[in-house]
Amino acid sequence: MKTPSILIVEDEVLAAESLRFTLEDLGYDVVGDICLDGREAVSLAKTLMPDLILMDMSLQGDLNGLSATKEILRERAVPIIFMTGYGDSQTLDRIRSSGAWGCLPKPVEEKKLAEVIAQALAATSQANRA
Template identity: 40%
Template sequence: MPARILIVEDEALVAMELRFVLEDLGYEVVGTAADSAAALKIAKETEVDLALVDIHLSDGPTGVTIGRELAVDHKVAVLFMTANPGMVRNGVVGAIGVLSKPTEERIVQDAVAYALDLRSGAVRNMAPPQLQLFEDGPRA
């Protein structure tokens, strides 16, 4: 069964491109959410393995709160993808780390593989150097 991924991104073109990349890699995108309410609704209704979360969403800078809630309350692996990585430089409880946007498809592929490995407890891949890991994030 392919890993189930939630995209939390308010820019429709970015979300669509990310969906295509992830589906081409064989993952199941369970949904895209442009705001916190939609993200939480999907997480409550669907099993999610990994969430890729932007910080600034259509309802404001709610991504940090959503990422923390997904990681802690819903046990979802969380990677932030944002043009503002400084907003999470001190880390977010339960989240793995942050990728700066824009980024390359290969970096997304490597970061997703790493995050899913961490979630499963079988780390086979190294974190890409572009992925800033949080000190208090989950460990294998």
Template identity: 35%
Template sequence: MSANKILIVEDEAVVSLDISRRLEKMGYEVMGRLASGEEAIELIQQERPDLVLMDINLQGEMDGIETATKLYKDHNLPVIYLTAYAGQSTLERAKESKPYGYILKPFKERELHAAIEIAISRHETE
């Protein structure tokens, strides 16, 4: 069985690298680390991940919620938000994008691993 491919969309390079290392340690394949929603959409035209970990604050014109909404509608990709933003208005906007999870930073590896496994299993079932 091949490792699940995960795309990281995170505007902070140090945070992105840390997440990447943690995912690889858990046995996942990191197919990319991108800083903007536009880059994510462009990459997904060429290669499809099994899951996207998405920050809400991104570089570029689109924020993470707009990007996640487009990825779900156009490509039926599961997205887990991995963000420091927990305000009620942000959470309400995020819910509309039909995410498969919402994890607040800083996170524990066990929580991230469990959320990824559940999201991938749910997506495969649906």
């Protein structure tokens, strides 16, 4: 069975590198370099075809995480999980309306990260078989 691939979209380099190590320790294949901005995220999602995307809300450049998510999902169905330090209801509503699969609070706990990724990949796998 193919190791699931994950694209990290995070504008804080240290947080992104820490996340990369965590994901690799969990057995995932982190594809591409750390993606810092929304336009790059859209481009890499098309070329690398990751099985899942971890997306930050606030990104460098003119395209934030919500807008990048909408553009990516127009091209193909891929589970996108947001990571955000904002837990207010308005932010969570905006995440839900973007089409994202889910949301994790920052700082992301490894156990919760592993659970949510496994759930998203399983749900996507089931949907693809149906």
